Amino acid sequence: MSDAATLVRAIDAAGHRVTEPRRRVADLIAGRDGHFTAADLVEDARGRRLGLGRATIFRALDLFAELGVVERVDLPTGDHAYVGCEPIRHHHHVICTVCGRSTDVEDCGMREVVDEVARRTGYRVDAHRLELFGTCPECRG
Amino acid sequence: MSDAATLVRAIDAAGHRVTEPRRRVADLIAGRDGHFTAADLVEDARGRRLGLGRATIFRALDLFAELGVVERVDLPTGDHAYVGCEPIRHHHHVICTVCGRSTDVEDCGMREVVDEVARRTGYRVDAHRLELFGTCPECRG
DNA sequence: TTTACTGCAAACATTTTGCAGATGT
DNA sequence: ACATCTGCAAAATGTTTGCAGTAAA
Numbered sequence: 001m002s003d004a005a006t007l008v009r010a011i012d013a014a015g016h017r018v019t020e021p022r023r024r025v026a027d028l029i030a031g032r033d034g035h036f037t038a039a040d041l042v043e044d045a046r047g048r049r050l051g052l053g054r055a056t057i058f059r060a061l062d063l064f065a066e067l068g069v070v071e072r073v074d075l076p077t078g079d080h081a082y083v084g085c086e087p088i089r090h091h092h093h094v095i096c097t098v099c100g101r102s103t104d105v106e107d108c109g110m111r112e113v114v115d116e117v118a119r120r121t122g123y124r125v126d127a128h129r130l131e132l133f134g135t136c137p138e139c140r141g
Numbered sequence: 142m143s144d145a146a147t148l149v150r151a152i153d154a155a156g157h158r159v160t161e162p163r164r165r166v167a168d169l170i171a172g173r174d175g176h177f178t179a180a181d182l183v184e185d186a187r188g189r190r191l192g193l194g195r196a197t198i199f200r201a202l203d204l205f206a207e208l209g210v211v212e213r214v215d216l217p218t219g220d221h222a223y224v225g226c227e228p229i230r231h232h233h234h235v236i237c238t239v240c241g242r243s244t245d246v247e248d249c250g251m252r253e254v255v256d257e258v259a260r261r262t263g264y265r266v267d268a269h270r271l272e273l274f275g276t277c278p279e280c281r282g
Numbered sequence: 283t284t285t286a287c288t289g290c291a292a293a294c295a296t297t298t299t300g301c302a303g304a305t306g307t
Numbered sequence: 308a309c310a311t312c313t314g315c316a317a318a319a320t321g322t323t324t325g326c327a328g329t330a331a332a
Contacts (some may be wrong), residue, residue: 017306017311039296053314058297074215076268080296094264103264108257113250117273121244123235125275127217132258134266158286158331180321194289199322221321288329298319305312 002069002084004030010067010087024050025060029070034100035081073102073131096136103136143210143225145171151208151228165191166201175241176214176222214243214272237277244277 007026012018028044029036038058045052061082064070068087073095075081083093083102092110093102110130118125148167153159169185170177179199186193202223205211209228214236216222224234224243233251234243251271259266 019306019312021313037296051314054296055298055315056313059312072219074219074270076270078213078215078221080219092258094258094262094266096264097267103262105258105262108261109250109254113254113271114273116249117233117235117246118275120249121235121246122278123237123244123273123275124281125235125273126238127274129215129217129270129272129274130254131270132255132264132266133268133270134259134264137263140265160287160331162288178321192289196290196323197288200287284332286329286331288327290326290328292324294321294323296319296321299317301315303313305310307308307310 002030002086007064007069007084010069011063014067016063021052021056022060022063024052025057025064029064029082029084032084035073035075035083035095035102036100037079037081076133092130092132094132094134094136096139097133098135098139101136105132143171143227148205148210148225151210152204155208157204162193162197163201163204165193166198166205170205170211170223170225173225176216176224176236176243177241178220178222217274233271233273235273235275235277237280238274239276239280242277246273 004026007029008018008023011022024045025041028041038061041057042054045057061070065072065082070082070084071093073081073083073093085091085093085104088104088106091104091106094105095102110128114125114128117123145167148170149159149164152163165186166182169182173181179202182198183195186198202211206213206223211223211225212234214222214224214234226232226234226245229245229247232245232247235246236243251269255266255269258264
């Protein structure tokens with residue numbers, strides 16, 4: 001759940017050009033609630049007649065992902081989606097399967113799990129990906 | 142790391158038809174070391190002139206995944222891949238980023254992590270996906 | 283013999299790329 | 308001014324589907 005200003009600021013801070021199309025993609029992302037796919041943004045853009053090309057949207061998403069202000073997640077369906085998030089170092093997402101909203105979760109004991117897996121399998125574990133799915137407080141009523 | 146017989150047995154046990162094309166896909170999977178994509182199998186099949194259609198391979202993979210004898214994983218690159226695995230209830234995979242092999246890991250303390258996330262966010266956590274990446278003992282040797 | 287399964291080709295979906303022109307800085 | 312960025316359309320990928328024919332049970 002990033003606001004447009006944060007997204008734009010990240011572009012600027014990284015030395016990339018703050019262009020009108022990128023601002024517009026930032027607006028689209030900020031206007032989204034929960035996870036979204038590239039196709040969602042393409043559709044939004046067409047609906048609002050923003051004149052954004054498909055490629056531009058994909059490129060902007062890549063950029064935002066690279067800057068860590070959005071993150072790519074894989075839904076249980078196998079679809080690739082994105083969620084806006086704070087550019088904090090390492091964190092995971094809990095995604096509501098009802099409304100699609102996501103919440104960032106920082107360190108939550110994964111350290112021990114990783115150590116345990118390494119100990120048990122003999123692997124050196126360099127990275128992990130954890131995605132959690134469930135129902136958020138609002139959707140449970 | 143499933144052998145062909147296990148895969149075929151799973152088809153039979155679930156009441157599906159044990160067909161020649163499915164046997165062949167099972168052989169291809171058994172002959173694989175580490176994770177593989179649908180495209181890998183399509184290429185293998187063509188190389189060995191097995192006369193398997195693309196669609197058949199996709200359908201067989203779906204079936205095997207449904208039976209739990211292979212599992213779909215999302216690589217850090219975003220590619221969809223599959224790994225053979227024992228049809229045990231809930232487990233995760235540690236994937237070697239050097240050779241691609243994977244090892245199943247059963248319960249490794251995720252229970253506590255899930256509880257912690259639920260406590261902190263207020264979500265009811267129903268499912269999670271954990272994939273670990275690193276280097277296996279052989280590849281470090 | 284019945285119905286599930288297969289191969290093919292075409293449809294569909296998703297993401298990438300080449301390039302001429304527009305535009306931030 | 309000049310390199311970066313954009314839009315377009317085409318290409319490259321990845322996956323699904325309809326259907327007539329084939330084969331497992």
